[in-house]
Amino acid sequence: MDALVIGTIIKVVLVLLIVSALAGFGTYIERKVLAFMQRRLGPTHVGPFGLLQIAADGIKLFTKEDIIPQHANKFIFSLAPVITAATAFIALSAVPLFPTFVIPESLPLIGGAIVPSVIADVNIGILFVLGMMAAGLYGPLLAGMAQANKWGILGSARTAVQFLSYEVVTGLSVLAPIMLVGSLSLIDFNSAQAGGIGSWIIWQQPVAFVLFLIAGFAETNRTPFDLLEHEAEIISGYVTEYSGLRWGMFFIGEYSNMFTVSILAAVIFCGGYGDLGFIPGSLALLLKVVFFFFLMLWVRASWPHIRPDQLMWLCWKVLMPLAVVNIVITGIVVMI
């Protein structure tokens, strides 16, 4: 096998392991940050600083009884969480995670393998990632409809409403940067901003950046757009009947989507894994991703969530016109 194939396989395993671990760690961070913002302690008892809480939760989820409601469509009911988790991971395959590196020759078996920055550098990277995340909406949609529960139906109706409308804004908001860079590959985006902070696209496209963030929040189902499973209104929405491992897969999917959106925001608008002064590239990307992740938690602690009609209003009457205007202006500027 040639070096690149081995490297890619290593990368796949790495991404799978790291991201599922990060998804678990994300829940811990989320609970801690929310707790501190509300002047509480968060998890403290299991392990040092409550760190092993992740493991405890994992064991709990894995060993729970697997319940499928009587009138549910069993096949679709079991398929839906897989869709969410799988699409979330597939989306990550076209996202650059670290700079390309070569494993030193001295290591046995895998020595000399080239680990690429992207698992699959498809030349339509952004479209692929966005498409995969959009395909992920079949997870909540099917889950809600298969479980024979009225809260589930409501949840999936909201899924359709929310994801479909925000897909438009996401697409339109990245269109302007795409016009500037002239490529759909995330690698090209990265190299286009290689000239340090000054060359970040965020300075040329602040509106597109804000729109992308808002749409990203809606697509990852975060506050203030967490209508899909808002407890006070529709119990748990599309996950009402789920428990144990299946529920955990929804969770992993959601958290990896959060990471994907954070990485996308960092790569498209904030220079990706380009070196940042004395900070090496991979660390810089990590810092940016951590910041965007923190932003999601921060917003969740601060802002109330909005009604479905307000959500639609915001999307179709405010964000989409703004995005279109932004594209038109970008187009004119690019032409001149």
Next chain:
Amino acid sequence: MHEEIIHTENKPKEKQNYVMLDLGKSPEFGLPAFKQVVKRSLNGELFVGLWVTLREMAKTLFMGGKHTTKYPMEKLPISPRYRAIHNMLRLLESGHYRCIGCGLCEKICISNCIAMDTRYDENQRKEVSEYTINFGRCIYCGYCAEVCPELAIVHGGRYETASEQRASFSLFDDMLTPIDMLKQQQEFQGFGSVSPNADAAIKKTPLAY
């Protein structure tokens, strides 16, 4: 905005400013509605919200502003008026239990949960031969403590009363102050006494309007 003077002890002491929010009527459509959307979107209220949570987080992390009481390890002081599992007190000088076996508590108990018996001891003095309270029926009304002529039965502060046996709390010897703890025996503070942390726990609120 209007000012209100708060009267405490019949003389004006503190001034407090109450701000009335004047939101006006929301325009329904057209240019005014559009203007309102723009104004509300751009005036940065959302960032105020973000700032508040960040400030609280900084306070929590660096200034020790956590509200959590780690309950089983830490406990908040409870009020001396709290009516939990009863204590039977002892006389401070002799260490003998105070109860004279008058039976008033048994009589007044409205849920009929005190069972007691008395007899003459060898010195022809009355002694309590049996005294139990059925805490499955006690409603913690406090009548027994109020009626007791000797301040013998009082309510204590033991509120963690989960156990496998109801007898774990309810025998006379369980409620009696242990003889080696006689020095630490707490006298009943009286009805209307305030909890030790009352000053810290209470915010200044206007009493008069």
